[in-house]
Amino acid sequence: MSKIKFYFILLIAAITVSSCNKDDNNVEVTPPIPFAEQYPKDIAAIEDYLKTNYFTVLNNPGFPDDQDVTISKIDAGQASIYSYLDSPTLPRLTSRDVSLHGITYKLYYLVVREGVKGGTISSGGEYPCNVDGVFAGYKLSLLDGTTVQTSNNTQILFNLDGTAHDGGGAVYVRGWSEGFPQFKTGWLSSDSDGTIKNNGFGAGVLFIPSGLGYYNQGTDDIPAYSPLVYGIKLYALKRYDHDGDGIPSFQEDLGGDMYVNTTVNGVLTDDTDGDGTPNFLDFDDDGDNYATRGEIKDKDGNYYAFDKIPDCSGDQTNPARLKRHLDKNCIKMNQ
Numbered sequence: 455m456s457k458i459k460f461y462f463i464l465l466i467a468a469i470t471v472s473s474c475n476k477d478d479n480n481v482e483v484t485p486p487i488p489f490a491e492q493y494p495k496d497i498a499a500i501e502d503y504l505k506t507n508y509f510t511v512l513n514n515p516g517f518p519d520d521q522d523v524t525i526s527k528i529d530a531g532q533a534s535i536y537s538y539l540d541s542p543t544l545p546r547l548t549s550r551d552v553s554l555h556g557i558t559y560k561l562y563y564l565v566v567r568e569g570v571k572g573g574t575i576s577s578g579g580e581y582p583c584n585v586d587g588v589f590a591g592y593k594l595s596l597l598d599g600t601t602v603q604t605s606n607n608t609q610i611l612f613n614l615d616g617t618a619h620d621g622g623g624a625v626y627v628r629g630w631s632e633g634f635p636q637f638k639t640g641w642l643s644s645d646s647d648g649t650i651k652n653n654g655f656g657a658g659v660l661f662i663p664s665g666l667g668y669y670n671q672g673t674d675d676i677p678a679y680s681p682l683v684y685g686i687k688l689y690a691l692k693r694y695d696h697d698g699d700g701i702p703s704f705q706e707d708l709g710g711d712m713y714v715n716t717t718v719n720g721v722l723t724d725d726t727d728g729d730g731t732p733n734f735l736d737f738d739d740d741g742d743n744y745a746t747r748g749e750i751k752d753k754d755g756n757y758y759a760f761d762k763i764p765d766c767s768g769d770q771t772n773p774a775r776l777k778r779h780l781d782k783n784c785i786k787m788n789q
C-alpha cells in the first residue's frame with residue numbers, strides 16, 4: 455500500500471471517530487443557513503449601511519496611515535457612501551459580481567485611491583492578481599460600527615490564494631481575493647535623512663456579504679453571518695508561480711482581468727487545454743504533454759522574458775501571436 459493511501463485511510467478513520475464522538479455526546483449541530491437565504495438579508499443590510507453612513511479620509515502623504523477611511527453614521531446631512539456610486543471621479547463606490555454558491559453576490563467596494571506609479575526605490579502602480587500575495591494593512595468593522603480587528607497600518611503579507619506559504623498568512627475571506635485586484639500598489643521613496651516614505655498605495659473599503667466572508671464561522675468578536683467592512687491599504691505585492699512552470703501566476707491570466715480562474719457561464723476561461731485545471735495550476739498549459747517550463751526556454755536553456763516568448767514560427771513581436779507554450783500543435787523545446 456502506498457504511503458499516501460495509508461495516511462488517507464488513517465484520516466478517514468480519524469474523521470469517523472470524531473463524528474461518532476459527537477453523536478455519542480448528543481451535540482446539537484445546527485446546519486448552516488442556505489447561502490441563497492442569507493444573501494438577500496446581507497445585501498439589504500449592506501445597502502442600508504451605505505445609504506446611512508458617510509466617510510472621511512485622512513490626508514497624511516508619505517505615511518502608512520495616509521488615506522485612512524473613517525465611517526460614521528449620517529447625523530447632519532453628510533453625503534452618504536452610496537452617493538459615490540459610479541462617481542466619475544474618486545472616491546468612487548463600485549460593485550463587482552461574484553458567482554459562487556449558485557448565486558451572484560454583489561461585492562461593493564469604495565476606491566479612495568486606486569494606487570499610483572512613481573518612485574525612486576520601488577515603482578508601484580501594479581494590480582495583484584487574485585492569487586498573489588499582498589502586503590496590506592486592514593481595519594475590520596461590522597455594520598453596527600464596531601471595529602473588531604486592525605493591523606494599525608502595519609504591512610502584513612497575506613496570500614490571496616487562501617493558503618499559508620512563503621511566509622504569507624492565509625486569507626479565508628473570499629471578498630479579499632475578489633476586492634484586492636481592483637487596487638494597485640504604492641511606491642517607496644527616501645527622505646534626505648533616510649526615512650522611507652510610503653506613497654501612492656491603493657486605499658479603500660470592501661463591503662463583504664457574509665457568504666464571501668466567514669459565514670457561519672463566528673468568533674467572539676465576529677458573530678456568525680456578519681457582513682464585513684474592511685478598510686484596506688495595498689502597499690506592495692508578491693508574485694507567485696503556483697505550478698512552478700516558469701510563468702508567474704498573474705501572467706497565466708488569459709482574460710487580462712487579474713482573476714486567473716474566471717468562469718463564464720459555467721466555463722473556466724483561464725484554461726487553454728480545457729482540462730479543467732486553470733493555467734496557473736497547470737504545468738502543461740496546452741496539453742501537448744510537453745511541460746510549459748521547457749517550451750519557454752531558448753536554445754541555451756535560458757527563459758525567454760514573458761513578452762518575448764515566440765510563437766511556433768519564431769516570431770517574438772506580434773502582440774496577437776499564439777505563444778508556443780499555449781499552442782498544442784507546436785512542440786519546440788529549447789530553441
Ligand SMILES: [Ca+2]
Binds near residue numbers: 696697698
Ligand atoms: Ca505558472
Ligand SMILES: [Ca+2]
Binds near residue numbers: 725726730732738
Ligand atoms: Ca488546463
Ligand SMILES: [Ca+2]
Binds near residue numbers: 697699735739
Ligand atoms: Ca501553467
Ligand SMILES: [Ca+2]
Binds near residue numbers: 738
Ligand atoms: Ca505544453
